[in-house]
Amino acid sequence: MRKKPGVILYGPPASGKDTVTAALSDLDHRYAQFARLKVGTGKSTGYRMGTAEQLRELEASGGIVYSNARYGNTYVIDAPGLDAAFAAGVPVVHLGQVDGIHALVDGYPADWSVVLLWCPREVTEQRSAGRGDSDTTARLAAWDATRKDLDTHPGTPWDLTVDTAEAAPQDAARLIDRLLAQQSGEGRV
Secondary structure, three states: OOOOEEEEEEOOOOOOHHHHHHHHHHHOOOEEEOOEEEEOOOOOOOEEEEOHHHHHHHHHHOOEEEEEEEOOEEEEEEHHHHHHHHHHOEEEEEEOOHHHHHHHHHHOOOEEEEEEEEOOHHHHHHHHHHOOOOOHHHHHHHHHHHHHHHHHOOOOOOOEEEEOOOOOHHHHHHHHHHHHHHHHOOOOO
């Protein structure tokens, strides 16, 4: 039986993960951003807000595929959440750590397409300021960490790389959709 397709979008803050995901959803309603479980405070849009108790329960049951801490919060990719996302369509998982890619590809059975969305640091700064982020300095530190992460893991196998400072979101979405169609051997996912 063929594994279901999923998309991993990796890139620094403000590289276009949300915007490209929206363009994918516009292209085909089956694409939907995977809502990670977030334990902490701040922005709740795009997340399933959770509690420390839920986090402990997932840890005890082995339900955590990957978790990371950033901006004072814990972000979790969980097996039950992925199960639900795959049942609904083609999940698009946003990541900013190469270790997360490996954990997801190795830890959850799916036909993952791994896409690097990139933009220069100054573009992250401009986009972050332009959208009114109150933590642009932290996002630039995360950009630096992402650059270091890439330098530390030079052999990461990207199925596709898109410079979002050059490519429009709709063009990036079409490239990703075409990639999934090629990998599945079908016309469209």
